[in-house]
Amino acid sequence: MASRLISINSFAQTVTKMSCLRSPYRLAASASQRNFCCLAVGIAVLLSGCGPGPKAEFSLRDATGELIPAAQKVVKKTLDEKFGTPQNLVAWQRFPVNYGGVQGSVADVSKDGVTANFESDLPAIHKDAPLLWLSGPRAGAKTSVDSVATFDTTTKQLKWAGSAEPAPAAGDKFVIGYGGNLQTGRVVYMKNCMHCHGVAGDGAGPTAQYLNPLPRDYRLGLFKFTSTLTPEKPTRDDLTRVVQHGIPGTYMPSFRWLGDKETTAVVEYIRWLSMRGEFEKRIDDDLSNDYSAVAMEASAKKANEAYQSAMKTAKKEDRPEKPKTANQLTKAALDEFSKYEKDDLPGVINDTATLLAESWKKGEEADSLIVPTVARVTDNEASRERGKRLYLSDKGKCYTCHGVQGRGDGVATEDFWKKPGSDEYYSHRGLHDTWGRPLQPRNLTLGQYRGGRRPVDVFRRIYAGIKGTPMPGFGRTALKDEEIWDIVNYVMSLQFQSTPTKSIVTDHATASK
């Protein structure tokens, strides 16, 4: 399908209101004015916090803000064009998002309309619902999307508002109410999720600052609790499960009471937000190599320092050349950027979208799903014992993070760790996730299962690890499926062992030999 952008106009604009009590009024000292002032203050206090709050908007990533202004502008323009704003969403057909709508085809063409066939049971079709042609002469119209004028439920006669020409032919396919899913998803998201996860899915909503662990930032395209292999995206079912069951031990509550339609829609919206965020990130990554204003400033400063110190010692004849200032660098980058924008950027956007769409499509494929090749090994003493030995062995090395007794207090939590891809250390002891936040290995004795308590959930955690965290995947490489099941049996029994049955430390010593 061609890369088409369909603008979805908002019908229910959910603007969030952050009410805050401001008190910009000072009591006047004059006694004669006191009564009036008291009244004014009273009214002001009553009214403060009323009125519409700030308009919801998709904030840009910090990395975008560090680019040179011209590049920032282009990123913003691209995002607005391809994804729209919270009030006016745009469906980019490149991405595997179920934007919603009812598919049908033309059965017969009459003088002033068509008779339609629908794939599913006859849906509710409202006047003014957008009508999008997928094939035939009306398809691919870049101007405006048609809308339903009348629809007769008995004769299935469909008329649309807009030009009659070119007339569709029998067999042409169309969608009514395209984008409905995304719109419903937006409304559900703004009511229930935005509070913590933020308008853009950046995990920085108004309540986020009070929470620990912090809400997920979708913009890395990473989701922790999935049923897919390590590099793959989550499936729709995975996200639905989290929405319905919540995550115990975190602030994510269960949204079981949402209807099926709302749940499906909000999952689709979250996937779309995640794609939008990761698209921005990838474009940023590409641009920040050459067009980061912050990086340029830093390098100019460094070069200048080197120059200054060199000048002090160097002889007159071999004095180094004066380095370029940040302004000069930016100016040069600006000239280069206009060329880059014209020649390379469309290709980069295209490739990024293709890669991203492919990765989300792949996540849904059967090959990406982790299915144990053997049934759960019978959960008995012997299996748990094997599991324990693997847990304490150098093959599993579970104890380094989760602790010898599974209390999440392994030696790794005492160390200082380097930031990925740099020589800098984190300021805090212990493990960190990809979002750069401190992270505790799970205390396995609590019986709290964030990613689900089904044995298959625990199996998948060990098999593929937890995305975005230091928890690695052991499946296919270090451990066989039977061995993973032994560990599952051992780990799931930890909750019920009040005290270690044997001297677990001695066991550890023998196991690691």
Place this chain on the structure above:
Amino acid sequence: MGRFWAVFFVASAVIAVGLCWVAPSHGLWFPGTLKGGFGAGVAHSSIGKRIDDLFYLVLVIVAVTYIGTHAVLGYVLWRGATIKAEEKVLFSHGSHSLEVIWTIVPSGILLYIALYQMDVWAAYRFKEFSPKKAEAVAEVTARQFEWRIRYPARGKTLMPTPQPDDVYTVNELHVPTGRPVSISLKTEDVQHAFFVPELRIKQDAVPGLTIPVWFDVDEPRQYEMVCAELCGWGHYKMKARLIAVSDEDFGAWKDKAALEQFDDGFKKPAE
């Protein structure tokens, strides 16, 4: 002006009574099944029905008092506003017998209500079913902002601590109908309140306590279950469902839930 107030107070009373009179037929009364689709909602638990009866008793007493006092108030105001200059005025202020009457009559009414309701309270708290005697079906743990529920395995009794074969759900409390059952109510963080409006059951969940709550449900269907104690910014999200099913269906559901919970994801390859 005096006549205006007389009319005002009588009219407001008439409007208030009129609104209460039509409210049940518009579904603006109690939650629960409307009698034949019309009238006040009926509670779906035996104790709920008795609580409703108490409410109606108090309502009748209050209605009689309200109408009576407003009639007198209206009369007095009207009479005062229209009295002629030459008429003799009756002063009742300081009347000993009136003081005695309006002290003794309300006290008698209050005493009657206080004694009458004790039976229902006793029935709910200890007389008919001590909540500990009713079968404990689940442990309900409230937390910001959801309900996490733990059931014993089929055929087993609920233990105070988690067992390996326990069944878990979140925001869905499944209970059997037709017999008294109890839940152990707990909270993980702040105070919450377990409230099922259609059963008229409401109980605070207090940090550090495990509070048994008993009830019975007469009709197998879904009921709304909400938090009735402002527990934080997401209080409004703390909605759940109480799903009442017959005894057989309850057992079948538990089997199904257990099967799903102990799913190992393994699929036998087709031969």
